[in-house]
Amino acid sequence: DAKTTQPNSMESNEEEPVHLPCNHSTISGTDYIHWYRQLPSQGPEYVIHGLTSNVNNRMASLAIAEDRKSSTLILHRATLRDAAVYYCILRAQGGSNYKLTFGKGTLLTVNP
C-alpha cells in the first residue's frame, strides 16, 4: 500500500479553521484518499474521501493537490468534539483489496 505521512500532532482553538496535511508522494492513479477520525475509546469514523477534485461534505472539506501527492483535510470551525486522531489513508478502488491500512495519524487537540 502507498504510504502517507502526517504530523504527529496539531493544536487548534475552538471555532477556528483547522488544516490537517497529508503527504502521499507515491500515490498511484487508482488510489482514493480517505480520511477517518477516531475519538478516544471509540471506533474510527468516516470523514471524507476523494480522488482528484476537492470534496465537501457536512463534516469537512478535502483539498487535493493538482499532482495528488498531498492533500489537506479542512475543518471549517473546530469544536471540542473534533478532538481526535485523524487518519489519512490511501486505498485502491476496484479489485478485491478493500483493506484500510492505518498509520499513526495526527492527534488534534482543540483548545477552548
Place this chain on the structure above:
Amino acid sequence: GAVVSQHPSWVICKSGTSVKIECRSLDFQATTMFWYRQFPKQSLMLMATSNEGSKATYEQGVEKDKFLINHASLTLSTLTVTSAHPEDSSFYICSARTHTSTDTQYFGPGTRLTVL
C-alpha cells in the same frame, strides 16, 4: 451514515477462557467485514477480513486457530478469542464495507477485552 454495532462493549475474563465478540451491520448488508485490534496509544492493526459464507483471510502473524471468525450472515460477524491470555487484552474493533458509490467502511464502537 451506516451503523455498525458491537457486543459486548467491554468484557473481563479469566485467563484460559474464550470470549466471543459480535459485530452487526444494523441498516445495511455487509458481504465483507474486517476485524482490527488496537493496543493503548497505538494505531489500528488489521487482523482479518471476513467474507460472508467463506473462510476469513488472516493477516500475517495472526493465529487463525486462536482468533476464530465466523461470518454466517450478511449482517453478523463474530470474533472468538480462544484460550485468552493477558497479552490478548486489547481494544477490538470491527468494520463493515458498504457497496454504495462511496464504498467506505463503517466501524463499530469497539470492544474492550481485559484478560486477568
